Amino acid sequence: xxxxxxxxxxxxxxxxxxxxxxxxxxxxxxxxxxxxxxxxxxxxxxxxxxxxxxxxxxxxxxxxxxxxxxxxxxxxxxxxxxxxxxxxxxxxxxxxxxxxxxxxxxxxxxxxxxxxxxxxxxxxxxxxxxxxxxxxxxxxxxxxxxxxxxxxxxxxxxxxxxxxxxxxxxxxxxxxxxxxxxxxxxxxxxxxxxxxxxxxxxxxxxxxxxxxxxxxxxxxxxxxxxxxxxxxxxxxxxxxxxxxxxxxxxxxxxxxxxxxxxxxxxxxxxxxxxxxxxxxxxxxxxxxxxxxxxxxxxxxxxxxxxxxxxxxxxxxxxxxxxxxxxxxxxxxxxxxxxxxxxxxxxxxxxxxxxxxxxxxxxxxxxxxxxxxxxxxxxxxxxxxxxxxxxxxxxxxxxxxxxxxxxxxxxxxxxxxxxxxxxxxxxxxxxxxxxxxxxxxxxxxxxxxxxxxxxxxxxxxxxxxxxxxxxxxxxxxxxxxxxxxxxxxxxxxxxxxxxxxxxxxxxxxxxxxxxxxxxxxxxxxxxxxxxxxxxxxxxxxxxxxxxxxxxxxxxxxxxxxxxxxxxxxxxxxxxxxxxxxxxxxxxxxxxxxxxxxxxxxxxxxxxxxxxxxxxxx
Amino acid sequence: xxxxxxxxxxxxxxxxxxxxxxxxxxxxxxxxxxxxxxxxxxxxxxxxxxxxxxxxxxxxxxxxxxxxxxxxxxxxxxxxxxxxxxxxxxxxxxxxxxxxxxxxxxxxxxxxxxxxxxxxxxxxxxxxxxxxxxxxxxxxxxxxxxxxxxxxxxxxxxxxxxxxxxxxxxxxxxxxxxxxxxxxxxxxxxxxx
Numbered sequence: 001x002x003x004x005x006x007x008x009x010x011x012x013x014x015x016x017x018x019x020x021x022x023x024x025x026x027x028x029x030x031x032x033x034x035x036x037x038x039x040x041x042x043x044x045x046x047x048x049x050x051x052x053x054x055x056x057x058x059x060x061x062x063x064x065x066x067x068x069x070x071x072x073x074x075x076x077x078x079x080x081x082x083x084x085x086x087x088x089x090x091x092x093x094x095x096x097x098x099x100x101x102x103x104x105x106x107x108x109x110x111x112x113x114x115x116x117x118x119x120x121x122x123x124x125x126x127x128x129x130x131x132x133x134x135x136x137x138x139x140x141x142x143x144x145x146x147x148x149x150x151x152x153x154x155x156x157x158x159x160x161x162x163x164x165x166x167x168x169x170x171x172x173x174x175x176x177x178x179x180x181x182x183x184x185x186x187x188x189x190x191x192x193x194x195x196x197x198x199x200x201x202x203x204x205x206x207x208x209x210x211x212x213x214x215x216x217x218x219x220x221x222x223x224x225x226x227x228x229x230x231x232x233x234x235x236x237x238x239x240x241x242x243x244x245x246x247x248x249x250x251x252x253x254x255x256x257x258x259x260x261x262x263x264x265x266x267x268x269x270x271x272x273x274x275x276x277x278x279x280x281x282x283x284x285x286x287x288x289x290x291x292x293x294x295x296x297x298x299x300x301x302x303x304x305x306x307x308x309x310x311x312x313x314x315x316x317x318x319x320x321x322x323x324x325x326x327x328x329x330x331x332x333x334x335x336x337x338x339x340x341x342x343x344x345x346x347x348x349x350x351x352x353x354x355x356x357x358x359x360x361x362x363x364x365x366x367x368x369x370x371x372x373x374x375x376x377x378x379x380x381x382x383x384x385x386x387x388x389x390x391x392x393x394x395x396x397x398x399x400x401x402x403x404x405x406x407x408x409x410x411x412x413x414x415x416x417x418x419x420x421x422x423x424x425x426x427x428x429x430x431x432x433x434x435x436x437x438x439x440x441x442x443x444x445x446x447x448x449x450x451x452x453x454x455x456x457x458x459x460x461x462x463x464x465x466x467x468x469x470x471x472x473x474x475x476x477x478x479x480x481x482x483x484x485x486x487x488x489x490x491x492x493x494x495x496x497x498x499x500x501x502x503x504x505x506x507x508x509x510x511x512x513x514x515x516x517x518x519x520x521x522x523x524x525x526x527x528x529x530x531x532x533x534x535x536x537x538x539x540x541x542x543x544x545x546x547x548x549x550x551x552x553x554x555x556x557x558x559x560x561x562x563x564x565x566x567x568x569x570x571x572x573x574x575x576x577x578x579x580x581x582x583x584x585x586x587x588x589x590x591x592x593x594x595x596x597x598x599x600x601x602x603x604x605x606x607x608x609x610x611x612x613x614x615x616x
Numbered sequence: 617x618x619x620x621x622x623x624x625x626x627x628x629x630x631x632x633x634x635x636x637x638x639x640x641x642x643x644x645x646x647x648x649x650x651x652x653x654x655x656x657x658x659x660x661x662x663x664x665x666x667x668x669x670x671x672x673x674x675x676x677x678x679x680x681x682x683x684x685x686x687x688x689x690x691x692x693x694x695x696x697x698x699x700x701x702x703x704x705x706x707x708x709x710x711x712x713x714x715x716x717x718x719x720x721x722x723x724x725x726x727x728x729x730x731x732x733x734x735x736x737x738x739x740x741x742x743x744x745x746x747x748x749x750x751x752x753x754x755x756x757x758x759x760x761x762x763x764x765x766x767x768x769x770x771x772x773x774x775x776x777x778x779x780x781x782x783x784x785x786x787x788x789x790x791x792x793x794x795x796x797x798x799x800x801x802x803x804x805x806x807x808x809x
Contacts, residue, residue: 148633221640229633255640259648266746267655274735276742278659294664294739299655306651 012558012569013581015604020582021233025145044158046150047576051157052136053468056461058164059128060542066119069112071535076104078528080510080521094176106509110179111197113507115171117182118205120450122212123167125315127160129457130254133318134223134247136464140567141241143232143584145577148225152218159215163208170204178205181507183304186279186297190271193285203272210265213258220258223251232566234586238342239603241565241590242335245342246321249349250314257310257353264303271295301363305356312449313352316416317345319456320387323409325590326463327391329563330406331398332599334591337390338614344383351380361429362436370429377427384420388413399594404478405463411486412455418490419448422497437507440500443493451489458482458541465545466560470572471552477544481537488534495523562600564590569604589614632782635789642793645754649747649797653804656743660808666738667809670802671727677720678802681755684713685795688762692788696781700774707766710791714759721752744805751801754794761787 045051072091075082085102088095094108135153139146147153170177179197180188184205192199227248231240267278277295284290328335335341357365357373391413400406422444425431435441458481465473504517511517511524559568566586570578584604592601592614607613659665691706725745733741765787768780 148637152637217641217644221637221644224640225633225637229631229636255644256647259644260651263648263651263655266750267652270735270742270746276736276746277739278655278742291736294662296659296662299658302658303651303655 016584020584022582025577046154048135048139048147052132054157055131059124062119062123066116069116073112074528074531078525109509111176114179115177125453130318133460138226141565143566144230147222153222156215156218159211163211166204166208178202186300190279213262216254216258220251220254232583239589242324243321245345246317249345250317253310253314257307261307301360305359309356310352315449315453319453322456322460323412326405326409326459327394329561330401332593333398336393344386347383361432374429405459407482408455408459415452438500439496439504442506443496447493466555469549470555473548474544481541484537488530491530564602652747659739666740668733671724673720673724677717680713681717681795684710688791704769711762758791758794
């Protein structure tokens with residue numbers, strides 16, 4: 001009797017009623033208690049779709065701040081003689097004016113670089129990307145009413161929000177936010193007196209990131225449990241859309257590696273506050289020897305990079321999953337090599353844990369130990385190449401629709417190839433002797449996990465925007481956004497490879513006094529101008545985003561792209577519980593495009609008589 | 617907390633998703649202590665290591681913790697066996713034993729401190745306080761969970777429902793886990809010194 005109040009309004013709904021699974025969800029309307037009222041619905045919401053939007057909008061907020069910071073330090077690098085007095089109303093005392101020329105203070109330059117890294121890696125590309133799309137898509141694509149624990153899911157967002165508040169507050173400290181690099185290596189992070197940002201700034205950094213770890217763990221536990229336990233009838237693991245596999249492995253990486261970072265943070269807190277010597281050894285400060293004995297800063301690096309390396313896959317795997325789905329939908333072709341895609345995600349997930357020391361080749365680790373890490377690092381090229389090959393083959397001969405989301409998906413593949421190739425250089429410990437800590441590294445990781453992950457995120461935002469807000473984003477603005485970003489991102493990071501090969505070190509405030517580097521001034525100017533143009537294009541995207549929430553073209557059909565996955569069988573206004581009646585059951589894999597003369601066959605369609613399922 | 621998204625009739629698998637989520641959390645906690653004990657091994661290998669004898673209080677606390685696992689386990693058996701009095705009594709005893717464990721841990725720290733093993737003097741002491749302290753926090757989390765179980769035991773009418781069985785199981789399994797975790801940590805601290 002549960003579904004008597006539903007009158008199927010279209011064939012898809014009728015099919016769900018006929019084939020679907022009745023979980024008596026709508027028998028109990030008290031389940032919607034927490035959905036009533038503005039606060040319960042939009043603020044302390046336990047609905048995964050609202051939480052996804054909260055993650056996304058908070059992520060956008062941080063992305064604007066993080067990108068604006070990069071513009072300020074790019075101005076310093078591109079125009080070291082330029083007048084920055086116009087920034088004084090915002091940056092205040094961090095701009096010193098001499099002879100009418102405003103100069104960015106070096107301390108604040110380091111703080112900007114540090115905060116840019118922290119914000120982008122953790123708040124934007126972890127919470128904003130994986131937080132948004134795991135929340136939005138996991139219950140919808142596996143066929144669940146919501147997450148396994150909606151309450152923990154809500155806590156996950158609010159811990160992220162708290163972490164955000166603490167970090168945001170630290171930006172306004174009179175001593176400035178932490179300035180020792182986003183990796184927070186001791187001793188700069190362990191000694192409050194080491195630099196102005198190492199005091200309160202670093203304390204708040206640690207508090208914020210510890211809260212962030214809690215958020216990531218609560219989210220990750222929920223994602224794994226939902227995928228393993230709440231899949232609908234017929235949704236076997238190998239019938240899951242590829243984003244599900246990507247989010248699943250991402251969550252496992254997070255759940256296993258973030259606690260290790262937390263351990264490192266606890267030891268760092270002890271070193272800072274209680275005078276222990278985990279990471280601090282005999283150091284002289286202003287002629288005075290510290291009373292610390294025998295600590296090892298390398299130990300912190302091991303603990304940090306044991307998270308830090310899986311972290312880059314936590315960032316890139318969701319993007320890969322989103323791109324795989326969008327490429328297949330808009331090429332109107334099944335994804336090429338579904339099983340190979342899944343296995344390569346698993347391989348990347350496994351390898352992620354045994355390559356961390358390639359960030360430390362020049363930190364004084366044993367060169368024989370480095371060999372081990374070189375081999376495993378280079379092996380990552382294999383599953384990565386499998387994925388790239390499969391994406392390109394998916395496009396081959398496809399009936400491609402060049403929507404904004406598709407363009408960003410293709411752009412992702414381009415970025416991932418360009419950035420991945422330089423990874424093969426850097427993975428060699430011998431070449432790393434020349435290239436470590438140069439702009440070559442900066443170029444490599446920005447392209448392969450910064451820009452590429454952003455492309456994956458944009459791809460997902462343009463594609464699932466109708467599912468989130470019931471409207472479409474403006475396509476013309478989307479295409480302008482894409483082309484400016486694609487060309488501009490290459491214009492920013494391509495020249496940096498040359499700077500890096502010439503040995504220009506990263507994190508330097510100015511190259512004016514270095515004969516070897518100062519002739520790169522024009523190149524640095526070019527990079528800065530490109531960065532400003534790209535920043536402007538992102539602002540355009542943000543305007544498009546918020547404008548489209550209220551004024552975008554309305555979604556009129558449930559399944560505007562002709563996609564096979566379950567989220568497009570839900571009503572346009574998807575309510576709490578996702579499906580108004582029964583939960584759909586699944587009969588096939590999600591990539592039946594162009595099969596037996598049909599353009600697409602949704603997952604809820606039973607196999608026709610004599611039909612053999614899939615081709616995987 | 618609403619569990620409306622989960623209908624127990626729906627599961628083809630026997631394990632409740634929230635219990636499964638708890639097991640994943642165990643994985644996280646193990647990684648955290650795994651990281652600390654790995655760091656311990658690394659620092660230990662670098663020398664300059666102060667050796668100390670484990671204070672007797674830690675052995676007493678270990679026995680108390682093991683006992684509390686047994687009492688909590690039988691409290692659960694009595695709960696599903698519809699025996700209200702022993703269920704409530706054993707639940708209270710487990711709560712007291714849990715707190716007693718923390719008291720004895722504290723006594724152990726005091727004893728260590730008195731023989732000169734403090735936070736700062738040597739990293740072996742720093743590790744000991746960090747690891748056992750963090751574990752004690754996890755025990756207190758378990759005590760809080762048992763408190764919730766006690767509150768529902770005394771405020772709700774005694775009815776054995778699937779939902780309450782699940783809730784009790786969450787507490788019970790967590791408690792067994794932090795118990796086993798302590799056995800590992802104690803054995804580790806005794807073996808690597």
